[in-house]
Amino acid sequence: MHELSVAHALITSVQESLTDSHAPVREVHLTVGMLSGVVPEALTFAYEVAAADTALADSVLVIHRSPIVIFCPTCATTCALPDATAFFCVNCGTPSGDVRSGKELTITHLVLDDEPALAGERG
């Protein structure tokens, strides 16, 4: 259950990215690579636990899965794998451990609440 560690790191990271006067956070968008070792369901559960009693308590974690992309030396191009169980080029079958993406655990963006106090700042 390392997802609790990940959730704590995630919440700290989001809080550090915001100024004190920000509008409430509605959504936290996270890209979770298929090779990151993080289980989305476990992270969603851990996030709710870790966010309680923080400024993110009412926010929702939105997880976007990203595939494992390997480089195939035979085709000289990259391809996305259907899962993490077979590191072979999907086009020609060449084995390749040359992973170009899929390990990421990245907070892409936040969606802040539509708060009246900030209405004048939006276009």
Add this chain to the structure above:
Amino acid sequence: MNEIVNLEKNVLEKNDLLAQNLRNSFAEAQVAVSNWVSSPGTGKTELLQAVLTRAIEQGISAAALVGDCATDNDAKRLAQSGAPVRQIVTEGMCHLEADMIAGHLSDWTETGWSLTTTDFLVIENVGNLVCPSGFDLGEGLRVALLSVTEGEDKPVKYPQIFHSADIIIVTKIDLAAAVEWDVDRAYEALRAVNPDAPIIETSARRGLGIDEVLAHLIAAAPATARQFIGQETP
């Protein structure tokens, strides 16, 4: 319209930065550091005890940090090799993180132990095939172990950890016939998730493969050091 704040921020940024700092200090000290991961019961400690014993016999300066949820049983076992050993008790936590390594190395140094006089340092992670995979400890080598008493398909069931390994060690090979271990199926599963890592067959009880494991750990030192020193001063 709700306000969007773009971040593109790595969640494990703090751990990764700390791990990179550790990696730089390992490179400066010319010490080869390996992170050993496997499920509980694979035989990490038994094999490490044999490897450390062999190293000490040959006058190689080896040391070990060992992580467990509770007890210092493994540190006591590894210390029988004669190598300096330090236990990390995680109090239930399922994996080691870079700040634990940094903290323990700092405390260890205060007791008179020195990284710079160490040829290789082994970090035995908490027995767990899932959680340690995403946490960089600054190691130069990640070693994943699979015992013949586990299912041959375990590598594809836990692909992240076996994929992340630089070296794969098969343990308890002396029991392979007794448990009718299907070597072809196991290698097929290992190669499906990790096409490149060397695979070493070992038996700690019979002394098989110990020298080969030791050679890999030692060989990693200068190359690793050069690689990361090179990155530091391009």
